[in-house]
Amino acid sequence: MRHQTPRHSRPMPWQGIGLGCDYNFEQWPESVWHEDMTLMRAAGVDLVAVNIFGWSAIEPQPGRYDFTTLDKIIDLLHANGIRVNLGTGTASPPPWLTHRHPEVLPVTADGTTRYPGGRQAFCPSSPVFREHALTLVEQVARRYGDHPALAMWHVSNELGCHNALCYDDASAQAFRDWLARRYGDLDSLNRAWGTAFWSQRYADWAEIDPPRLTLSTRNPAQLVDFQRFSSDALLECYLAEADILRGHSSAPITTNFMVTAHIRNLDYWKWAPAMDVIANDHYLDHRLADPTAELSFAADLTRGLAAGQPWMLMEQATGAVNWQPYNLPKAPGQMLRNSLTHVARGADALCFFQWRASAQGAEKFHSAMVPHAGTETAGWRQVLELSSALDRLAEVSGSTVEAETAILFDWESWWATDTEARPSQGVRYLDQVHAVHRALRELGVTTDVVAPSADLSRYRAVVVPCLHMVRDADAAALAEHVRAGGHAVVTFYSGIVDEHDRIRLGGYPGAFRDLLGITVEEFVPLPPGGDTVLDSGARATVWTELLHTTSAETIDRYADGPLAGVPAVTRNHHGSGQAWYVATALDPADLRDVLRRAVREAGVSAAGPESDGTVEVVHRRGGEHRYTFVINHGAKDIEHPITGHELLTGEHTGTVLRVPAGTVRVVRQELTR
Template sequence: MKTVSMPLPGVSLGCDYNPEQWSPDVWREDAALMRQAGVGLVAVNIFGWSNLEPSPGKYRFDDLDQVIELMHANGIKINLGTGTSSPPPWLTALHPEVLPVVEDGTTRYQGGRQGWCPSSPVFRSRALDLVEKVAERYGEHPALALWHVSNELGCHNALCYCETSAEAFRDWLRARYQKIETLNEAWGTSFWSQRYGAWNEVQVPRLTLSIRNPAQLVDFQRFSSDNLLGYYRAEAEILRRHSTVPVTTNFMVTAHIRNLDYWSWAPEMDVIANDHYLDHRLGEPVAELSFAADLTRGLAGGRPWMLMEQAAGAVNWQPHNLTKAPGEMIRNSLTHVARGADSLCFFQWRASAQGAEKFHSAMLPHAGTDTVAWREVLKLSAILDRIGEVAGTEVESDVALLFSWDSWWSAEGEARPSQAVTYLDQVHASHRALREQGVTVDVIAPGTDLSRYKLVVVPCLYMVSDSDAQAITDYVSAGGNLVVTFFSGIVDERDRIRLGGYPGAFRDVLGVLAEEFAPLRPGDEVTLSNGATGTLWTERLRTTTATAIVTYEDGPMAGLPAVTRNQHGAGTAWYIATNTRLSDLLKEAADVAMVKTHKEDKNLEVVRRTGGDRSYLFVINHSPDPVELPATGHDLITGQPVIGALHVEGGGVAVIREEAS
């Protein structure tokens, strides 16, 4: 991984700024207010193409020059966008073939954002021309701290089904499989008379009258991720020719974006950056925030990372856009810092008066500075100043959770045992249960070295390669502790069933064999022998070398194992074969593994960051009730000593520099 230091020292505060929406008088007011708020980094030119190139080949940099010089004069560093995220109207008018095509074969038109096909050579040529001009002009500017390639690549246009994309897909498949016979074997095309005789017969998986080929769908996801990564590389190569400043783009590690395999993207980034917004369509949005932060840290290889965007209050794109209560934005922000972020930025600085995001919150709201939102920004800025010494430390964790985009794509195929079982729900459930036990989790890729972890949790890892499965088995054999949940190990990387019984790749290490799945209808439940209930899923399971520790009391599998434990080599492996409350089961595994826990309260976040001889305890209290927990040191936020016990008010936060024991 190329990861270098953050663009600014300490724990920095930044924002996304769109000066093209405002007059120069407002720019000057904004610069003064940014200084007051302690903003050190400003992202500009994110959607600047139509302003920089108002007609083909005619460039106009006057406004951007003024904005960059104004920021520089005020001591504010620049996160400079390449401006290529959305094409200007003239480009799609001249070249309508640039427009993206969706699954049903229809075209999407100009008027939103990201209205371009990632495979389009016309778009790439025009966009890279702009990048060259921007890089030439600003590559050595003293205010430049970070390059920002495009914006949220693949948010809307990751999957394009046009003929240009089809040809690019065929090229990708030729490189991957070399021979058409190998492709046929990988996709299982003997089924339904799908065997291909030549490459030009292969199409992108547009909508069909029936279920589509699942292996083709997964490969199209892989291609689409690789295709956009290739575009990122093309922009980054130009920037690095003209500048030594770090290059990145903003990931979207969040609950509703799944089209890019960021494990393959992360090594290309100089700084790992993520955008995250609370999603109130979820049952526990704050728990999902913690998961997203842990996954982003995993992408950063455990090192500090950057929150490129978050909201000061409400967003504008959910069915119900809830504002944040007083103190909530600070708790959200400190949760990201606790879990590894050394830079916090907001979308956006000043709330827009027009356009699709005019109801999206901002650091400076429509109502101005005499507002709760503005005072919260000032309070957060002061906190970040006080905790700046935390920067550079890393999050302490001895538990890993495996996460795979391949499994996300494949486990949610069109034909599967239960449409009610979704990959991310199962991953979130495992992470949430560990968080409730006060366990900090590293979210990592299959194939990562597991040797340093006391406990590894594998939720719903439907697709796994032989080598990654063997690494998990070897970890247990060497003395590790493993928990695997249902619908794991079922297929190899070609989406081919591992024959001989489920859970396929993990049968031996778990000491079980399932003859068949027995999903439950939504709303149905079965009683378990530990007093809990199971929903969504059961299996006709038998033990081979494992011991049943929980059985079904009723339902179609009454008397059969629901949860098992197996000694394999020097380690222990648990299998959870139904959808049930995981907290008690994972607590048992954590106790056996001698994992350190902090508390048993899902509303309390307790995370430790360490580095060298420094240790910092973050405590974020999401409940309205005060809490006390053991701690000794110095509270960086209040400036007060802490001796033996820490008291945190309801909704409060604390960051304790711990004394060496």
Template sequence: MPDVPDVPDVIAYGGDWNPEQWPEETWEQDVALMREAGVNRVSVGIFSWSLIEPAEGVFDFGWFDRVMDLLAGNGIRANLATPTASPPPWFADAYPEALPVDADGRRLHHGSRQGFCPSSPIYREKALRIAEQVATRYRGHPALALWHVHNEYGCHNARCYCDTSAAAFRAWLRSRYATLDALNDAWGTAFWSQRYHDWAQILPPRATPSFTNPGQQLDFRRFSSDALVELYVAERDLLRELTPGVPATTNLMAGAHWDMDAWAFAAEVDVVSTDHYLVGARPEPHVDLAFAADYARSLNGGRPWLLMEHSTSAVNWQPRNLAKTPGELRRNSLSHLARGADGIMFFQWRQSRAGAEKWHSAMLPHAGTGTKVWREVVALGAELAALSEVAGSTVTADAALLLDHSSVWAQDHPAQPTADLDPVEEAKRWHAALWRAGVTCDVAHPEGDLSGYRLLLVPQLYLVSDAGAANVEEFARRGGIVLVGPYSGIVDEHDRVRLGGYPGAWRDLLGVGTEEFFPLDAPIRLASGATGTLWSEAARATTAKVLDTYLSGEPAWTRNEFGDGAAHYLTTVLDDAALAEVLATVCREAEVEPPAVSGPGVEVVRRSHADGRSFLFAINHTDRDASVTTGAGDRVTVPAGDVLVIPQVTRP
């Protein structure tokens, strides 16, 4: 996997620059201010298709040549985009059949962005043509650092239900199942008289009188994600042919957007890049940020990754777009850096005067340079330059949390035992408990390499393949500690129930058998005094030891010896305090420790180089001074709202 071709030991810093939104006389001013702010990288061309190709087959690169030359002349590198995320008006006018169609059969029209059907051969042809034009024009240009392919795949058109998509879906199913008998078996079509006798009878899960077939819905989600990956790969392969050695990426939305399989995309990019925006309605948005950053690092196999977008202050798309308080921009940025980012970038450089995102904050706000945001942007640029030694270092985690998009999609089907279980929110809640304990945690795929971990967490993995189930068992057999939450291991990769009693795939691993689920409409007390919420099970321990029970005596928390390791099981959703205690127990058992001892609200993460140099990040998210005791035993004070980066040297 090629690296982003930066100057050695430099952290990429900057944002999306959209000079086409502004008169050309502002461009020199923009670049001068970029240099003042320490910007060394910008993303350009993302939404420029309608200007580069104002009419079909007519190309105008003169203005963009001046943009690229201006960047090169000022020592600023470009994440050069293929502008394929937003087809121009002429595309929709000439090819209305390439526009997306929703599940109700409505064709969506031009007027925003991502107005195309991912399976449309016409869209693909025109997208590859504009990508080829851009790559041919700028191959070898001194500003070119990285290909930014498309933008936020699937953000608004993750699934299309048109006839073109239906035909592509059938082709995808033929490749996956080969025969109709295999498909009918996988989808359980004997139920509700749904058996197919001809491939032509199969449609996307369009609006129906009642529940759609769960297997059909799950496979359509998989197909739709694969269609987007194929579009990326087609552009990437073209770019590799024309500009060998220039890495390519696309900005995922790890931890926030679940319509695409991020693991599948990560396998195809040269470096993982992602976007992250705080959600003001969340009680601790900085903890959610940490989850997204850990997920991005994990998608990149633990290697440094690129934060392609985040905001300097408010965004524009939430019911209440909260501005960031003084110092929050810095804390957010350094939290991403602490968790493995080697690039800190924003949407966007100059705040738009018009358009749907004019109220989205930027590095250069509407009010100009005499602002809190600008002062913080300039200060952050200087700080990142001073932290250049951090670049290239990595974050090591001894714990991993399992997540699989197929499981999330399968559980999203409405015909579930309860509507209250949310696998993503439960995964984030477990991660948040570790965050509060100072424990760094990766995110892993059930079928991925788990050999580097001591502790494996499975909050709510409803669907798991045979290979994934065996992988988790092998982890425990070789000495690992596993904690499995309720409603896990229940169905196979086709969303078919694993028979013989729950928890299905892991009855032997957990030493527990459950015969019936009992969703809760009110909290219940456990024998320990803890509270169970949302869910309970009529379970019995077969080989496991019972550590806590319901007041009825049935097990709520168990531990089972398995090989050289052990597996814990929770049959209910514990309250936050009780979950923290359980996680503390399994962390001690697995000998998983934080890199430093800190108080509530203080984030601690370590990045390390192979030569023994390391950097302890201590980020105080509270309004009070806090103390942190480093691994070397030194005690330091982190002022309220401040960040300390403590260099250390240990044996490699």
């Protein structure tokens, strides 16, 4: 099985809903540290991450270690009752390492070297880098493994954010070794990659290189395997550091994932089982049409990685970031609202990058808990407001999110879909995933986001958006789930290839053809700006298919164009359940209509009302209580029917809860047995 239960089974190493931050103390004189301790206590900070980028400070020259400053700050935090999330310091090598060993530098697909001056200037497969990094980790672990301030270990930082794909000679050899372990012999590799095409057959492992840039399109199976290898190479870096830490400490170990719209290179389903705590970094991405909807999706996916258990938000911003084309501040109340959206969807800790806004460096315009203007600011007051809110929500910690619907999500399918040679460059995997999640969110339906190999038995409805690459076992499990009475909705371009990127012959959608009771003989992508109309009046873009039903009934047809009269939406009775197929990219309102009908027929109970996304209602359940989060992103007050005790205001609700514009309310209800 590719998907396993994560390591973490113990409670988070803090009480209540934790509040934390990155503290780059080395950027400030020691006189500021004492002021910061006072402010941290005032803000209720529980957890501080230090030594994330500390390598050059604690090992200024090869083999010469100086822990004087790090000792001081850890002891100071401990004296002030603040626990430490201790970085291993390996996130970026020091200048002396890349100067003495330039062979550790990363190489891009065009064969050019990327140089120091930023961060993550290393090749993950470099044996020289790994040797020096692990020597550093040994020193850090020995010194602080039993320090009373230590709450958890933070391995490296945002592994693979910049250097996930490296094409140098060290990576080439590591890739060959990985392939030999995976396939065993060259005949198996040649079959898996389809090397009979374009005279690519390999006769010696040494002939295989990373998929560097070519004059034509590259072998798609090789590209997917290189993504797998690269994710595994970075996971090896994590595991090697974690093994050293476990030899010196019993504190939980993690690293910060990047479950977000613009990072796709790591298969976190394989990483999650190695984590003691699932942690994610998330920043609103204003390059997206609906950043708030993407925040909710990312939180749901992070919860999926945590197998439904509580997780921590390792980084977010109080306001603007510094790395988008246009870095927008958060409106009044938005930081609290966004933060509590993460809590509603399973987070038991909220941490910020960073504590004090930097005066220098590449991130000097990134917002922080203490802004450049100091504490006589709206930003600081909002930090205090959040801290107060988290204190009132302490009892929510340890509870879990209720969901009757799941979305199947897979990084490998993302890699295979967004490749070079495909029927339409307009089909992008994450767009389709976001579309179904956004539609369910607007229907008031809370959704888990899980791996294709996950246990589906607890879900009434399972939505499968654009799952282009799927394994036989996972397709069979979905079919069995429906046969046993579950309901499924599958969207176009799903089930087309196996794990080797080999087409499933006999008609699309390949792996799901029998489940859906259909066969597709040809894809008919629409050109940019093209659209089509269905009999129901629904509109669609991007994609259509020449589809025939075998056992399915037609729910909607194309009303115009070359496919007029051809089924576009179908439903098939399979065993005791139903399986829907959506063969085109429906406009948002029309996709919402189809999903509304599908989840209702599945018996799914919505947590909240339908909206345009401005209202979110999510339930967390713990012990004998249910905690209902009502989040009003809109500009108008709303009312929600519920009776219970509202935790943020301390008031008892009657039968209707009033939620002012831009605010959040959390209601505790007693569960009857």
